[in-house]
Amino acid sequence: MTRHEETEARDAAGTRGAGETSGTVEASGTVEASGAAGVPDAVRALLGRSHRLGADPRNTNYAGGNTSAKGTATDPVTGDGIDLMWVKGSGGDLGTLKADGLAALRLDRLRALTGVYPGVEREDEMVAAFDHCLYGKGGAAPSIDTAMHALVDAAHVDHLHPDSGIALACAADGEKLTAECFGDQVVWVPWRRPGFQLGLDIAAIKEANPQAIGCVLGGHGITAWGATSEECEANSLHIIRTAEAFLAERGRPEPFGPVRQGYAPLAEAERRERAAALAPHIRALASTDRPQVGHFNDCDAVLDFISRADHPRLAALGTSCPDHFLRTKVRPLVLDLPPSAPLDEAVTRLRELHAAYREEYRAYYQRHADAGSPAMRGADPAIVLVPGVGMFSYGKDKQTARVAGEFYVNAINVMRGAEAVSSYAPIEEREKFRIEYWELEEAKLRRMPGPKPLATRVALVTGAGSGIGKAIAHRLAAEGACVVVADLNARAAAAVAEELGGSDKAVAVTVDVTSEEQIAAAFREALLAFGGVDLVVNNAGISVSKPLLETTAKDWDLQHDIMARGSFLVSREAARVMIAQGLGGDIVYIASKNAVFAGPNNIAYSATKADQAHQVRLLAAELGEHGIRVNGVNPDGVVRGSGIFAAGWGAQRAAVYGVEEDELGEFYAQRTLLKREVLPEHVANAVFALTGGDLTHTTGLHVPVDAGVAAAFLR
Structure with missing residues (x-):
């Protein structure tokens, strides 16, 4: 979901503008519910203004800039009124800002810091001093720009990074251009690194220029102010739009020069x-x-x-x-x-x-x-x-x-x-x-919190629209991986990708694993979405459960095309990408207990699983020199949540064993040593165990996930 979509969703859910209801502030500095929205007027107005400004990329970049509001609350200790400032905290984003993303500080203490300011060479020390100005628990951590908002004598202040404002700020004659664009309505501030001294500079400039509505900060951005939230927002937008119009009217048509011969974009x-x-x-x-x-x-x-x-x-x-x-x-x-x-x-x-x-x-x-x-x-x-x-x-x-x-x-x-x-x-x-x-x-x-085990890794999981593949996709995403959800069923793949958190976490690709062209296309989408592929899980499959004399050549070919040939094609494309990246990688085959010990009346399926199991051994030997590890997982009887079982395999296997279909999972469990039913998430756990970083020296391994089928023990 984009920032604009998040803003629209939030607005649709009931975010309102300023002034609809009042509220009080607890001693902790957090917002106490009072009225429908549960926040004080000043904070509600500040959030609404922030959302509107932050939703338009012409106004500021993601997580860039900050806004503030000053107001009065009742001190729960003394019962007296106390002047506070709420300001966007460090690291927040205006377009998606919430009340807990604001720092709440006592204005008297913030302004008293001017008396202990040690000078520009030691101004970084003032950031720690902000902690002594927090109101109660204070909310979010105050940002470096807190002084700018506190020291400027205005109830509402916006500091933004609009492209138009920065263009003036970064022009060789920016001060002259600012005067031409705005007259004395907007004042030039020479470059200074963000900090306490910049706050003092802007405060002094505002005091010396009472007609000004804001300033252009050399090399940096803009700051605007107002007596009300509405006035502050209007002043910010006036500066941004006026700068845009100035650049459009005064600017030459090809500022980057002519198109270079041979450098035009490809189709x-x-x-x-x-x-x-x-x-x-x-x-x-x-x-x-x-x-x-x-x-x-x-x-x-x-x-x-x-x-x-x-x-x-x-x-x-x-x-x-x-x-x-x-x-x-x-x-x-x-x-x-x-x-x-x-x-x-x-x-x-x-x-x-x-x-x-x-x-x-x-x-x-x-x-x-x-x-x-x-x-x-x-x-x-x-x-x-x-x-x-x-x-x-x-x-x-x-x-x-x-x-x-x-x-x-x-x-x-x-x-x-x-x-x-x-x-x-x-x-x-x-x-x-x-x-x-x-x-x-x-x-x-x-x-910042430490990275999750699969952070920076890109996983492509076939057959990830349901069952085992879906569980694997969820586990890998939960452990920090970006996931390419590959499935023949486009709608199911899209649903899983959305469940995982949208395009910053997962993308859906439609792929028939019997098609070289579709597999190549799926990997291209992965490369364009996330830059590469590090972890591939061969999970796509079907199952034909028939005795030998009833198994047709068509049955045999279909079974082998999807699982044996499909796994080979996916692994080959994965190897091409991983070798080009030079970052190593993991290929995991979801094989089966049937690769070692087959049940009755499923020759096509079991033979295909044996083929996949041998691919693990062959590819582990061949790809090891590139740091690519190839391992397998051998589940047995994953009934619940399984797309294969739901598509008829469950009824066929239940008939073979003479049990009701809804009793098949328990039947499989009772024939194991542990007497436990195997679920999709258990297979996903094994995939993570193989790829999560602890088994860095393991390749060519098959991990049983069958609750203990003694006949399927490996060596």
């Missing part, structure tokens, strides 16, 4: 084919220091930028707004070949450019790091631009990768605006380093 089908072919190779480079999930973006803004003559110069200048390069790194890696270059030539050149990028990044770090700087976090690019094809972005999970790409689109828009009316002049490199390796940012990273 969509050819473009996506090329992107999928490049994806595993680029992901390998981006994952040199640590594994990454990828995202592909070929929107018009990206394709136009990388087709233009000036894109190499502008990309090399890097991004400017602190929110941008914290996500995108100081600059992207740009392939300097046209889209007509042969694939192997492009891959070779990307490797050369990547080696140079890493050396340049290390030099950048060494130029600016001092004894107190955090250790270098990694020298791989977060953004890779491929002319004619699009942009690949990377992060610790899909959302991080996608948002990094969105931020670079913001950066492209900023460069376009600045170049249209002036020239793009981002903040200097040392200032970028000071923010990228800011100890406060490092502390934020340390506070």
Whole structure:
């Protein structure tokens, strides 16, 4: 679900504007229910304003900017009125902000901090001081921008990162352009790193310019204020839309220069084919220091930028707004070949450019790091631009990768605006380093929860629309994997992908595993969605339960086409991707107890399972040199939730054993040593055990999940 969809869903669910009901604040600083919405007027107005501003990407980027409101509450200890400020906390997103994402602070104590401020060289110490200003439990952690909101003498303050505002902020003559655009209504503030001193600067400028409704922060963004929430929002939008109109009216038509010969975008089908072919190779480079999930973006803004003559110069200048390069790194890696270059030539050149990028990044770090700087976090690019094809972005999970790409689109828009009316002049490199390796940012990273066992891994599960495959998809996603839900039933696959959390967690692909073309297409979708594939589960199957003399050649061929041939085709495509990535990988076959000890009257099914079991042994031996582990799981009698059993196999097997179909699961359980029924989640547990990181030196293994069928014991 996109941020806009989340906002629409929230609005449909009953989010209301300001002023409909009142509320009080508990001593803890959390919101106490009072009236239909259960929040104070000031907070309700603040949330509504934040949602509206945050829902439009023209106003600010994801998780960028912050809003605040000042108001009075009754102190439950003294019964007196107390002045408070609510401000978006660290790391939150305006478009999806909730009351618990606000920091609640005492305004008198915040403003008293000016008396103990030790100066700009020690301003980072003030962040810890904010904790002493919290009201009760205080809500979310206060952000670095808290001082800006507290010290500015206005009841409502917005700090935003609109592309139009940053374009003026990053233009070489931004101060002059700001005056031309707004007159004295909006004031220029020279670049200063976010912090307490910037709050003091803006407060002083507002006091000196009582006619002003806001300011443009050099190299950064905008800040607006108002006496009411409505006025503040209107002032923010006025600054943003006025800047947009100014850039459109004053700007030259081709700010990035003419289209470079041979660099025009490929047609969509050819473009996506090329992107999928490049994806595993680029992901390998981006994952040199640590594994990454990828995202592909070929929107018009990206394709136009990388087709233009000036894109190499502008990309090399890097991004400017602190929110941008914290996500995108100081600059992207740009392939300097046209889209007509042969694939192997492009891959070779990307490797050369990547080696140079890493050396340049290390030099950048060494130029600016001092004894107190955090250790270098990694020298791989977060953004890779491929002319004619699009942009690949990377992060610790899909959302991080996608948002990094969105931020670079913001950066492209900023460069376009600045170049249209002036020239793009981002903040200097040392200032970028000071923010990228800011100890406060490092502390934020340390506070984040540790990764789940399958974080950064991309799994493709066949037959994942129901039964065992669905259970496997759920378990892998719960353990941090991105999941490609592959199934012949498109509706079932889509439903499972939605259950897993939508496109940042899972995508659905429709695939007949007997078709080489459909399998290749499914892997292409996986590559475009997540950048690669690390874990494949061969689960798709059917079952024909007949004695030998009733088994037709058609039965035999169908059974083998889907499970033996299908598993081979899927594993072959998986191996191609995994070898290109160079990150190792896992292939897991959901075989069967019948591969070792077959029940009666199912020769086609059991022979196919034996084929799959032997594929495990053969592929484990062949792919080991690439770090690819191949293992199998041998379940028995998974009745409940099974698509195969529900499709007639259950009735057939019940007839063979002379029991009622609804008693088949218990029948299977009673013939085991443990007397337990095997469920889909038990098979999923085995898949996770094989792939979750503890069995790193295990390959060629078959794990029984049959509650103990002695005749099926392996060696």
